[in-house]
Amino acid sequence: MTSSADLIEASERRSAHNYHPLPVVIHEAHGAWVTDVEGKRYLDFLSGYSSLNFGHGNQKIVEAAQEQLKNLTLTSRAFYHDQFARFCAGLGDLTGKDMILPMNTGAEAVETAIKVARKWGYQVKGVEPEQADIIVMEDNFHGRTTTIVSFSTDPDARGDFGPYTPGFTVVKYGSAEAVRTAIGPNTVAVLVEPIQGEAGVLVPPDGYLAQLREICTENNVLMIADEIQSGLGRTGKTFACDHEGVVPDVYVLGKALGGGVVPVSAIAANEDVLGVIKPGQHGSTFGGNPLACAVGNAVIDLLNTGEFQERAARLGDVLHARLRELIGDGVVTVRGRGLWAGVDVDPSLATGREVSKALLARGVLAKDTHGSTIRLAPPIVISEEDLLWAVDQLADAIASFR
Ligand SMILES: Cc1ncc(COP(=O)(O)O)c(C=O)c1O
DSSP states (O other), X not given: OOOHHHHHHHHHHHSOOSOOOOSOOEEEEEBTEEEETTXXXXXXXXXXXXXXXXXXXXXXXXXXXXXXXXXXXXXXXXXXXXXXXXXXXXXXHHHTOSEEEEESSHHHHHHHHHHHHHHHIIIIIOOOTTOOXXXXXXXXXXXXXXXHHHTOOOXXXXXXXXXXXXXXXXXXXXXXXXXXXXXXXXXXXXXXXXXXXXXTSBOOOTTHHHHHHHHHHHTTOEEEEEOTTTTTTTTSSSSGGGGGTOOOSEXXXXXXXXXXXXXXXXXXEOHHHHTTOOTTSSXXXXXXXXXXXXXXXXXXXXXXXXXXXXXHHHHHHHHHHHHHTTBTTTEEEEEESSXXXXXXEOTTTOOHHHHHHHHHHTTEEOEEETTTEEEEOOOTTOOHHHHHHXXXXXXXXXXXTO
């Protein structure tokens, strides 16, 4: 078998360097564990940025995919297929919304929400043509398309990709007052991550989402929650908005909706919003395809049991209690909710990447974000014993830099 080193060198030689992967070449994975090409096992503490909430090779999801592969994989939306109605009804019921618009990747779903909000603004709210404005947050991460990076505040994500799409106002994350002040007659939507994932698992102050909900309602502005990373069980509830009893006008979903098998994304909204889209105005060849819907249906079935939400909440308490013990011991702060944590390591000790590499050497896969922050998001199927073992490895990894 070709060695990890050879495969890494060959990958780097012929691929664009748009990522900076850790030096591990994964060959197979089950549950929370992955195995590299040399047979070494690692505990997955990243879960494909929350795409693998239900674990690698989840039996119910894989069986649904295998069954569907035998029957029908693609029709395009030129025709109906027999998985589509169930997917839309299932996701509609899970979100409590009338309608679903399926896409593939997260960025596409965010783009969809932006287009829907603008059209709603012109056709329903009565905003002057070409004047629609969407309020977004500092340090947001909503994907990589040209429109989305236009309102990013991260120089790496945005730099030299102009000219930029207009129509966005950036305000401070966590300040409802900043949103209230920024709203004008042309504001059609507020786009928010209920917890900012890429920014370092930043949890806004209590009551923030509820206040945004109130401000949006008062001003006839759509509240769009990007739950692509925070949703579908990760935080201990189906949606992170549920922690404040908030129902946004538009849910944006992706990642775990594809069960770690295929890219599946969607937006969910009521008919008075999503009904503005008519034939020919938006779509995707692959969005809502039979394989994606069959996988999505299996994911929705798993979420409907409530088991994963409950498990993420219970194990999340265990994770955060243990991580808090590391504060002062090389860890500056710990944030997060459920099985999702951002750990700020003392920057005088090591960078996030150095800690991630030390974790890799100890058999744990995690990834840094911005400076000295490590992001932890194990699959929800992880055992308590494995969870605690991984935090021990983190403590040991940090200690190795003293
Ligand atoms: C909150 C959020 N929105 C959107 C995206 C983009 O999703 P994708 O990479 O599937 O386009 C991500 C990806 O990390 C995300 O975390």
